Amino acid sequence: MGSRVFIFIKTNFFLFLIGIAANCEFSSSKYYDIGQIKTPYGEMLFWLYEETPNHKKSFLSLSSQHYWDTLTFNRVIKDYVIQGGCPDTPEGFKNSPYLIAPEFHSNIRHVYGALGTGRDDNPAKLSAGCQLYIVHNQNGVPRLDDNYMIFGQLFKGFNVLDHIANMPTDTLDQPLNPINMEVNTIKLSKKELVQFAIPWVN
Numbered sequence: 001m002g003s004r005v006f007i008f009i010k011t012n013f014f015l016f017l018i019g020i021a022a023n024c025e026f027s028s029s030k031y032y033d034i035g036q037i038k039t040p041y042g043e044m045l046f047w048l049y050e051e052t053p054n055h056k057k058s059f060l061s062l063s064s065q066h067y068w069d070t071l072t073f074n075r076v077i078k079d080y081v082i083q084g085g086c087p088d089t090p091e092g093f094k095n096s097p098y099l100i101a102p103e104f105h106s107n108i109r110h111v112y113g114a115l116g117t118g119r120d121d122n123p124a125k126l127s128a129g130c131q132l133y134i135v136h137n138q139n140g141v142p143r144l145d146d147n148y149m150i151f152g153q154l155f156k157g158f159n160v161l162d163h164i165a166n167m168p169t170d171t172l173d174q175p176l177n178p179i180n181m182e183v184n185t186i187k188l189s190k191k192e193l194v195q196f197a198i199p200w201v202n
Contacts, residue, residue, distance in 0.1 A: 113154030
């Protein structure tokens with residue numbers, strides 16, 4: 001009787017350990033949607049915030065349609081931002097597919113490498129789905145907080161950001177040589193993201 005109980009306990013303990021191992025493996029194989037911008041100077045990878053679901057959804061949708069792939073970084077200002085997407089004109093953004101209501105959060109700020117969406121001077125602060133910008137200032141740009149939307153954060157490719165930000169421009173801040181952009185969404189596992197020490201990965 002005692003030996004049977006021991007075998008039963010041992011078997012169940014073994015199954016318990018297998019379950020833990022399986023859960024750990026499942027956790028480590030979890031995949032996340034990551035923003036990718038390819039340029040002639042390398043790629044940049046971005047964490048996309050869950051706290052800004054509508055802006056994230058817009059990015060996922062437009063990148064899957066290759067919306068930005070025929071466009072360029074058309075505004076480059078060192079120590080401020082590099083901006084790409086549809087042209088920014090005095091009349092507003094040209095051909096933006098839609099506008100997005102702001103999703104401001106006190107813990108999401110215009111820090112170095114923040115990924116945001118541009119807008120015109122509309123009083124509701126609606127974002128233009130067609131525009132992207134990346135903050136190029138190691139001290140951030142606090143004056144833009146709660147005025148323009150941030151929905152992602154660069155974690156790989158700061159050297160690419162710096163390279164583009166230092167390229168020569170004309171008097172309108174347009175690069176003298178076009179900087180093509182290919183915008184995608186890729187999936188990376190928790191295991192692949194660990195090396196970047198991203199605080200939002202769980």
